[in-house]
Amino acid sequence: MHHVVIPEINSAAIWRDKARAFLGAGTPPDHILWGETTIAPDLFATPAHSPQGGPVSVPRSFISLAEKVVWHSDPERFARLYSFLWRLRDAPHLMSDRGDADLARLRQMEKNVRRCQHKMKAFVRFREIRFERANRRSFAAWFEPTHNTVEPTADFFARRFADMDWRILTPKTSAIFEGGTLTFTQGQPKPDLPEDASEALWITYFRNIFNPARLKPRAMQSEMPKKYWKNMPEADAIPELIATAPARAREMARAAPTLPPRHMAGAQAQLASCASAWDGPSSALSSAITACTRCPLHRNATQTVLGEGPVDADLMIVGEQPGDMEDLHGTPFIGPAGQLFDRLAQAAALDRRAAYVTNAVKHFKFKPQGRRRIHQRPNSSEINHCKWWLEAELAQVRPKLILALGATAAQALTGNGAALMSRRGTVEKTPTGQPVLITLHPSYILRQTDPKASAAAETLLVQDLKAAMAMLA
Amino acid sequence: MSVKSLEQKLAILSDAAKYDASCASSGSTKRDSRGGKSLGSNEGSGICHSYAPDGRCISLLKILMTNFCIYDCSYCINRVSSNVARARFSVHEVVKLTIEFYRRNYIEGLFLSSGVIRSPDDTMSEMVQIARKLREEEHFRGYIHLKTIPDAAPELIEQAGLLADRLSINVELPTDAAVAQYAPEKKPEQIRRAMADVRLRKDAGKDKSFTGKRPARFAPAGQSTQMIIGADGSNDAAVLGQSTRLYSSYKLKRVYYSAFSPIPDSSSKLPLIRPPLEREHRLYQADWLLRFYKFELDEITSVTQDGNLDLEVDPKLAWALANRALFPLDVNRASREMLLRVPGFGVKTVSRILSTRRHRALRYEDLTRMGASMKKAKAFITAGGWSPGALTDSIDLRSRFTPPPQQLSLL
Numbered sequence: 001m002h003h004v005v006i007p008e009i010n011s012a013a014i015w016r017d018k019a020r021a022f023l024g025a026g027t028p029p030d031h032i033l034w035g036e037t038t039i040a041p042d043l044f045a046t047p048a049h050s051p052q053g054g055p056v057s058v059p060r061s062f063i064s065l066a067e068k069v070v071w072h073s074d075p076e077r078f079a080r081l082y083s084f085l086w087r088l089r090d091a092p093h094l095m096s097d098r099g100d101a102d103l104a105r106l107r108q109m110e111k112n113v114r115r116c117q118h119k120m121k122a123f124v125r126f127r128e129i130r131f132e133r134a135n136r137r138s139f140a141a142w143f144e145p146t147h148n149t150v151e152p153t154a155d156f157f158a159r160r161f162a163d164m165d166w167r168i169l170t171p172k173t174s175a176i177f178e179g180g181t182l183t184f185t186q187g188q189p190k191p192d193l194p195e196d197a198s199e200a201l202w203i204t205y206f207r208n209i210f211n212p213a214r215l216k217p218r219a220m221q222s223e224m225p226k227k228y229w230k231n232m233p234e235a236d237a238i239p240e241l242i243a244t245a246p247a248r249a250r251e252m253a254r255a256a257p258t259l260p261p262r263h264m265a266g267a268q269a270q271l272a273s274c275a276s277a278w279d280g281p282s283s284a285l286s287s288a289i290t291a292c293t294r295c296p297l298h299r300n301a302t303q304t305v306l307g308e309g310p311v312d313a314d315l316m317i318v319g320e321q322p323g324d325m326e327d328l329h330g331t332p333f334i335g336p337a338g339q340l341f342d343r344l345a346q347a348a349a350l351d352r353r354a355a356y357v358t359n360a361v362k363h364f365k366f367k368p369q370g371r372r373r374i375h376q377r378p379n380s381s382e383i384n385h386c387k388w389w390l391e392a393e394l395a396q397v398r399p400k401l402i403l404a405l406g407a408t409a410a411q412a413l414t415g416n417g418a419a420l421m422s423r424r425g426t427v428e429k430t431p432t433g434q435p436v437l438i439t440l441h442p443s444y445i446l447r448q449t450d451p452k453a454s455a456a457a458e459t460l461l462v463q464d465l466k467a468a469m470a471m472l473a
Numbered sequence: 474m475s476v477k478s479l480e481q482k483l484a485i486l487s488d489a490a491k492y493d494a495s496c497a498s499s500g501s502t503k504r505d506s507r508g509g510k511s512l513g514s515n516e517g518s519g520i521c522h523s524y525a526p527d528g529r530c531i532s533l534l535k536i537l538m539t540n541f542c543i544y545d546c547s548y549c550i551n552r553v554s555s556n557v558a559r560a561r562f563s564v565h566e567v568v569k570l571t572i573e574f575y576r577r578n579y580i581e582g583l584f585l586s587s588g589v590i591r592s593p594d595d596t597m598s599e600m601v602q603i604a605r606k607l608r609e610e611e612h613f614r615g616y617i618h619l620k621t622i623p624d625a626a627p628e629l630i631e632q633a634g635l636l637a638d639r640l641s642i643n644v645e646l647p648t649d650a651a652v653a654q655y656a657p658e659k660k661p662e663q664i665r666r667a668m669a670d671v672r673l674r675k676d677a678g679k680d681k682s683f684t685g686k687r688p689a690r691f692a693p694a695g696q697s698t699q700m701i702i703g704a705d706g707s708n709d710a711a712v713l714g715q716s717t718r719l720y721s722s723y724k725l726k727r728v729y730y731s732a733f734s735p736i737p738d739s740s741s742k743l744p745l746i747r748p749p750l751e752r753e754h755r756l757y758q759a760d761w762l763l764r765f766y767k768f769e770l771d772e773i774t775s776v777t778q779d780g781n782l783d784l785e786v787d788p789k790l791a792w793a794l795a796n797r798a799l800f801p802l803d804v805n806r807a808s809r810e811m812l813l814r815v816p817g818f819g820v821k822t823v824s825r826i827l828s829t830r831r832h833r834a835l836r837y838e839d840l841t842r843m844g845a846s847m848k849k850a851k852a853f854i855t856a857g858g859w860s861p862g863a864l865t866d867s868i869d870l871r872s873r874f875t876p877p878p879q880q881l882s883l884l
Contacts, residue, residue: 093832098825099839122522126577139576157578159505160514163612164576180509198573204480205574208487209535210525213734214748219528223521234523242526249735257741260554267543267553271658274592277626278663290662299649300718302665327722328669368721370764 003033006078008148008173009184012070016063019082023056029086034078059095062088068110073147080106116147121156123228124168127196136179138165142190143231150175151184158182199233206234212245213252285392289362295385297363297378302327307358307393314472315355316399318390320408320441324373327364332357337443341405344442344458348465356397360412361386383412394434402434403468406441414438425464427471437471439464477560483570485560489540489551490586492736493643494699494729496521496532498581498616501638501694506614513575513582513615515638520581533584533618534574538562538600542588546645546656547743548704550736551588557738561590567603572611582616582638583607589622597625597633604636616694623659623667630667631691634674639694639726642667644719647712651705655742668723671696675724695726702756703749704733710770710780713759717770720763730756755782762789765820766813785875790816793853794871800853801865805834817850849874 002022006015022032066081074080084102088094097103126139139161143150150168154175157166167176172187220238229235282290290304298304305322308331317333325335333341333352345352361382366373378386390412394402404410411417413436414428423438430436440461448454477485499519506512521530539561540551550557562570571583585603589596600619607613619637621630634640642664646652649661671692678691698719702712716728732748739745759782762768766789774780776791783791793800793816802811804826812823825843829835836857841847852864852873864870 096828097832098829098843099833099835101842104842118520122520124578128577137576141578156514156516159507159516161512161576161578162506162509163512196577198577201480201483201570202574202577202579204483205487205534205536206523206525206531208484209491209531211491211527211529211734214527214529214732214750216528216750217526220524220526223528223530224524232523238526245526252735252737252739253745255738258556258738261556264545264553267541268545270591271543274594274624276624276663277594277628278624278666298662302669302722303662328673330666366721368717368770371721371724373721 001031001033002027003035004078005035006070008036008186009151011148012067012152015070015078015081016066019066019085020056020058022082023058023085023089029079029083032079032082034082036075058085059088059092061095065106065110068113068152069106071113071148071152072109074109077109080109113147113149113152116145117149117153119228120145120149120153123224123232124157125232126166127193127199129194134165136163136165140167140169140191140193141231142193143168143170144227145170145172146227148172154182154184203234203237207237207241210241210245212241212248215242215245215249217242285396289389289392292362292389294388295363295382297361297365297382300366301363303330304362305330305332305359305364306362307356308332309356310354311356311397313354313356313397314400315350315403315468316394316397316401317352317355317357317403317405318409318413319357319359319405320443321359321361321378322364323375323443324364324366332359336446337441340442340445344462345465348462348469350465350469355403356393356399358390358393360390360409362389378408380411380417383408387412394430394432399434401468401471402430402436403465404436404438406444409441410436410438424460425467435471437464437468479566479570482560482562482566483536485558486537486540486562487535489537489557489588490535490584492550492731492734493535493584493586493620494529494731495618495641495697495727496530496535496584497618497639497694497697497727498532499694500726501616502690504614506612511612511614512572513613515581515614515616522579522581532581533616534571534580534582535584536562536567536570536586538567538585538587538596538603539590540588541590543591544589544656544658546659547740548645548655548701548733548736550738552740554740555738564599564603564606568606568611571607571615572613575613575615580615582613582618584618584620586620587622593622593624594626594629597622597629601629601632601636604633608636618694621667621671623664627670630670631674634671634692635689637692639697640671640692641697641699642671643699644715645699645701646705647700647702647707647715648705651707655704665722668696668698668719668725672723696723697725697727697729699729699731701733702730702753703746704743708780709752709756709759709782710774712756713763713770713774716760717763728760730760751784752782755784755788759788767810768792768814786871787816789814790849790874797865797870801855801861802853804840804854804856805830815850815853817846817848817853819844 004018069077069081084106094100094103124141124143126141129138129140131138150170150173158177165178168174169188169191174185174188176183176185286306289306292298292304305326319333322332323335323337326332342352361378365376365378367376402413404413407420410420413430415431424440426438428436428438440457445454445457448457497519501515503515503517505514519532521532523531525531541559541561542551542553545552545554574580585600587596587600604617604619617637618639619633621633621640621642623642644664645656645659652659652661674691678688681687700712719725719728730753732750732753734748735745759773762773763770772792773788776795777783782788802815809823809827812818812826822843822845826835834857837859840856852861852870
């Protein structure tokens with residue numbers, strides 16, 4: 001029988017070395033008695049010699065599990081770890097068996113340690129202590145963790161509070177950080193830390209951030225168990241806050257509404273004089289379109305996407321509706337389809353900036369899907385509602401030729417919603433007699449999965465763009 | 474007017490800030506102060522440093538820069554027509570409070586919001602100044618969340634995003650009509666434009682330049698928003714519809730639902746009721762189902778006739794009770810998508826089931842060890858040694874999960 005004593009400080013590394021040596025030597029779990037320094041040695045045990053053995057290989061996931069479990073307060077933790085490690089020798093897949101009872105127990109202990117570490121990060125409360133002639137500020141805290149979590153958690157505080165000296169004193173292990181070096185010492189009795197003025201401010205904050213109308217003390221206690229309260233300055237206020245909350249909430253409900261204060265009119269007058277940097281230059285038409293609520297699409301879209309380009313342009317290009325990017329930027333034809341159009345326009349020697357570019361429908365219609373928006377085709381009613389604005393734009397720009405991209409634009413301009421492919425390349429007329437050249441929408445090209453089909457569609461669109469240039473020339 | 478002490482100002486300005494639900498401090502860039510030249514760290518996961526008796530976590534110093542405001546939003550304690558005590562912090566005071574609280578391990582950082590004074594631009598630039606001072610003079614590396622004023626100039630939003638971890642803009646109410654009614658000075662389309670602007674800047678921050686250099690990260694912990702529940706008449710389908718649109722349009726990290734709560738000196742326009750806390754809870758559950766369990770919006774909201782969530786049972790259980798034909802599922806064969814739909818199984822439980830069943834068949838006892846809540850799950854699954862028999866289709870299945878009926882009082 002081997003008797004192994006693992007000290008409180010540096011337990012993880014020491015246990016790991018011992019366990020590796022025993023495993024290499026093939027020592028079964030029932031031949032080892034694991035102990036802490038606080039437990040009296042077993043009468044029949046022989047003091048441990050370090051057995052020498054061959055190399056061992058252990059799943060990585062076990063090592064990270066063990067590095068947590070060694071800090072648990074259960075006196076059986078070392079024995080439990082070693083006996084599971086022993087089982088792992090022949091069955092390494094056990095680590096991924098979430099139903100195994102031994103592993104479930106170890107995972108539970110790991111979870112306890114993690115939670116205890118997390119609560120320590122949250123609930124340690126420093127008070128400032130002053131030393132003569134010190135060039136760094138100094139802080140100290142008294143804390144009573146459930147498990148021995150000071151050592152594995154101290155690094156967190158060292159990373160966070162590197163520009164000050166601090167010490168966390170506990171009954172078991174204490175951490176001291178001075179001048180950038182972290183050391184651990186034995187536990188201590190509770191020290192008498194000096195009063196700290198910031199603590200009163202913190203309690204004021206705690207009392208006032210509480211909303212008495214939504215009292216939920218059970219939710220508070222499940223996350224902040226009472227065992228931590230004695231070392232948290234704000235916790236003293238909790239019983240009184242709970243006791244007075246119902247009366248405070250009733251009082252708020254009972255109080256009659258008051259009359260507005262006298263300074264209200266003056267304060268609101270300031271508002272009228274504020275100019276917003278978001279409001280660009282606007283014409284009567286553009287502000288009327290922006291304010292449009294004729295169909296429900298305006299509720300979901302970010303903004304109205306107005307037409308863009310010279311108002312005396314010869315060519316007017318009409319697309320279907322803004323897409324995701326157009327909706328976010330507020331500019332037409334800048335998304336993937338817009339970029340493709342620009343490339344093809346270049347091939348056809350068409351200068352887009354010289355044309356007036358707009359859409360048949362001015363708001364983006366979409367269906368949310370997770371973190372993406374899926375484009376939805378506008379229906380006839382939406383197209384008809386928005387036709388009002390398209391006609392107003394036509395009346396303002398009075399182009400020599402209108403280029404309708406896709407079926408929606410063709411329908412809005414000519415009133416004819418028939419299939420597009422048989423009509424493309426032909427010139428139709430608006431009800432007022434303006435010529436409309438019908439062609440494909442660039443997004444049709446983007447939708448093609450077959451490269452041949454998409455190349456063919458590109459050729460057709462370029463051909464129509466060239467035709468438009470020829471008509472204008 | 475007498476000069477208020479720092480403590481009095483803190484009391485007023487934290488009281489005024491408590492109606493903002495968000496207190497998250499997670500998901501930002503990893504950083505620390507190991508060099509000894511700076512203060513603070515951020516390690517990905519958030520830390521709740523305390524809990525108030527309202528069950529809400531206290532992770533950040535959540536305060537208003539000032540509660541003077543020129544807007545008149547009916548639901549808000551700080552509206553211009555209210556007679557609450559007013560105060561205003563100086564830039565230096567906010568910086569000092571943040572640093573001193575942080576050094577004592579009270580907080581993860583600062584959540585700064587403000588009433589609108591003088592003009593949106595003036596207010597926003599003062600908030601940016603506080604963030605700048607914390608970052609550049611105090612070398613503060615903790616978490617900063619700035620509540621953006623939607624009307625503030627885009628340049629100010631850009632500076633705010635480069636200094637803060639998170640930006641948020643509140644949509645306030647679920648529909649544009651409700652905003653027009655209760656917050657007459659706020660413009661819903663302007664709020665959406667500001668959120669779109671934050672998203673575009675954040676997207677642009679991800680693109681590497683021609684030389685492979687990354688631009689400065691913009692709001693690394695993303696943007697969030699808050700909606701008040703129960704002040705207007707919108708049903709849950711409208712609320713969740715709005716949040717799915719917000720998630721998809723502006724890639725929000727979170728939409729917070731805040732049950733409308735009585736405030737001191739309330740407006741006569743809004744009736745004071747007990748805050749609908751249970752409804753708020755169900756909305757969060759539904760929000761999670763939509764984002765992490767691949768539920769569709771109408772699957773969740775079509776369970777009841779009026780488009781509101783069932784308050785007695787959680788939305789997943791309500792859906793399962795209405796779709797019993799799909800159950801029981803065999804945990805040893807069902808797909809991940811379907812296992813996620815079993816009431817009582819979470820994302821972690823499901824991944825444990827999947828990894829363990831590669832080696833062996835699962836039994837009922839295994840599931841309890843994997844963290845499943847079998848009280849709910851057992852009616853909807855079969856496993857080794859367990860079959861629900863007639864339980865799945867029994868008439869009184871629902872009543873096993875609902876609170877027992879209560880005798881009405883005669884008095």
